[in-house]
Amino acid sequence: MPNEVAGYCSFDMTVHHGALGHRATRLLSRQRIAHVDVALPLVVLVAQLVAAPLTAGLAVLHPVHLGALDWILLLAGPAALLQRRRHPVAVLCVCLAATLAPAGSSAAYLSAIVAFFGAATAGHRYAAWAAIAVRLIWGITAAPTIYGAPALSLTDALLLAGWVLVLIIAAEATRIQTERAEAARAAEDLERRRRASEQRLRTARDLHDVIGHNISLIIVQASMGLDLMDSQPDQVRAALGAIKTASKEALQELRTMLTTLRTSGDIAPRSPAPGIDRLPELVELTCAAGLQVDLEITGMARPLPTAVQLATYRIIQESLTNVARHAGAAPVTVRLTYSDTHLRIEVIDTGKPHAARTSAMGTGSGIAGMRERAAALGGDLDAGFCPDGGFRVVARLPIQATR
Numbered sequence: 001m002p003n004e005v006a007g008y009c010s011f012d013m014t015v016h017h018g019a020l021g022h023r024a025t026r027l028l029s030r031q032r033i034a035h036v037d038v039a040l041p042l043v044v045l046v047a048q049l050v051a052a053p054l055t056a057g058l059a060v061l062h063p064v065h066l067g068a069l070d071w072i073l074l075l076a077g078p079a080a081l082l083q084r085r086r087h088p089v090a091v092l093c094v095c096l097a098a099t100l101a102p103a104g105s106s107a108a109y110l111s112a113i114v115a116f117f118g119a120a121t122a123g124h125r126y127a128a129w130a131a132i133a134v135r136l137i138w139g140i141t142a143a144p145t146i147y148g149a150p151a152l153s154l155t156d157a158l159l160l161a162g163w164v165l166v167l168i169i170a171a172e173a174t175r176i177q178t179e180r181a182e183a184a185r186a187a188e189d190l191e192r193r194r195r196a197s198e199q200r201l202r203t204a205r206d207l208h209d210v211i212g213h214n215i216s217l218i219i220v221q222a223s224m225g226l227d228l229m230d231s232q233p234d235q236v237r238a239a240l241g242a243i244k245t246a247s248k249e250a251l252q253e254l255r256t257m258l259t260t261l262r263t264s265g266d267i268a269p270r271s272p273a274p275g276i277d278r279l280p281e282l283v284e285l286t287c288a289a290g291l292q293v294d295l296e297i298t299g300m301a302r303p304l305p306t307a308v309q310l311a312t313y314r315i316i317q318e319s320l321t322n323v324a325r326h327a328g329a330a331p332v333t334v335r336l337t338y339s340d341t342h343l344r345i346e347v348i349d350t351g352k353p354h355a356a357r358t359s360a361m362g363t364g365s366g367i368a369g370m371r372e373r374a375a376a377l378g379g380d381l382d383a384g385f386c387p388d389g390g391f392r393v394v395a396r397l398p399i400q401a402t403r
Contacts, residue, residue, distance in 0.1 A: 005210040036084060044110050045078035051107035070108075077111025081118075088119035089127045096135045113167065120171035121178055129168060136164050173370040205369045209314045209321070216324040217246040217289040249285060275309030276336070279316065283334065286320050291322065292331040299338030308397050311373040312336070312345060315381070318366045319393045321349035327351025327391065338399075342379070345395040348386070372396065 080094040095115040100107045116163075119128040139207060140157050153351055225239035275280075283293045304312075316334055323332050332353035337344040367383050370393070374381040379397040386392050 031403055036090055037082065038109045040114065041078040041081040044081060044114055045075070048074045050077065051110070074108055077108055077115075078284060081111060081114060084115060084118040085122070087358050088115070089131070091115050091127060092119045092131050099135070100138075104197040112313060115172050116167060117174065119177045120168075125171070125175065128171070133169070136161060177309040193326055201372075205373065206314065209318050209366075209369070216321045217286065219244050220289045220291075220324050223310050238288075242285075245288065246283060276304065276305065276311075276312055278313060279334070279336075280318060282320070282353050286324070286332075286351070290329050291320070291324060292329070294331070294333050296333065296335045297338075298335070301338055302399070304343065304399060307377060308343065308399065311377055311379075311397060312343065315345055315372060315393070315395050316347060317369045322391070322393075323347075323349045323351065323361075330390065343397045343399055345393070345397070347393040348390060349392075350386075350390040367393075 052070070066106075075096045077098040080091045090387045092112070092115040093334075095108075095112040099112055116128050118133055119125070119131075141158065222239070222243065225243075229236055247350045279295060283295050286293050320332065320334075323330060327349050330349045332347065332349045335344075335346040335348075337346070366380075370383070371381045374395050374397060377397050379395060381393065381395040383393045384391070
């Protein structure tokens with residue numbers, strides 16, 4: 001029992017550390033984003049301050065003399081970029097306004113380009129297009145008149161419009177790529193949640209099968225021991241031995257299933273999932289509980305997928321559990337029949353008649369769980385009373401060729 005407690009504690013600690021790990025990952029991600037939010041405006045600021053004198057000195061047709069206002073506007077754009085995630089459209093307008101100085105340096109457009117990409121890829125592409133279109137029309141028509149500068153030629157205007165179009169296309173390509181990456185991450189997260197949900201359902205079914213079967217055997221043996229305590233003391237020893245074996249089997253399988261719920265960094269399960277090769281052991285354990293079980297296998301046995309073997313084992317285990325609960329010490333026949341395409345499973349007992357047994361069947365989920373197992377593999381399962389008394393479970397599971 002101390003080992004079991006240690007196993008539960010270890011599992012709880014694993015879940016706890018896993019949750020802490022997810023929170024730590026989110027915190028580190030937010031920190032990286034904050035660093036990028038500060039680093040990019042600094043890079044743009046340095047680039048603009050370095051490029052502004054160079055572009056002013058290289059201007060041959062229209063020499064530019066940078067004044068105090070121009071240097072202030074060169075600082076305004078990068079400063080506004082610090083808020084580009086919270087207010088992308090407002091930041092774009094500020095950065096475009098920083099390019100409106102009469103003798104403004106072309107280096108100020110670096111901030112405007114970064115702000116445009118930020119607004120267009122953040123879900124405000126129409127506002128970003130409108131803002132850059134207004135700035136383009138202003139530069140071609142109104143600016144020369146207001147500032148008294150020569151009007152742009154048709155070639156220069158078309159070239160400027162072409163650069164704006166390239167900028168829009170690049171921003172759209174970036175936005176589409178980002179949306180596809182986000183959709184892929186969302187689909188991956190949804191698939192991961194679906195697999196986790198399916199794993200929880202499988203684990204719940206396995207827990208029901210293991211605990212229900214072994215507890216039923218323990219109840220049968222305990223009842224037998226109480227009845228024979230005075231008249232046949234030797235049989236009590238056998239009943240206690242069967243109880244010990246069933247308890248050990250239940251704890252071992254429970255430990256194995258809990259181990260499978262650990263994270264990938266933990267130790268892998270040491271025992272494989274039960275399959276057809278463990279049916280004799282299951283029959284022996286059930287016989288030790290006082291039931292008479294005959295196992296019959298017909299047809300040519302062949303290697304089966306792990307999922308089919310596990311489903312076969314669990315269906316037979318649950319069927320024997322129902323016999324132990326509701327049919328007393330009735331003889332049971334377990335029959336496996338191999339065909340080319342299916343494995344047929346039959347569990348038939350000759351227990352209580354229909355009328356005497358219906359009230360004892362209860363409203364459990366054992367038969368529903370068996371049907372779910374069969375349906376998950378593309379098979380089917382029928383369960384019901386036999387005309388001459390007893391109960392029968394028949395399942396057909398498809399056999400997939402193994403290579």
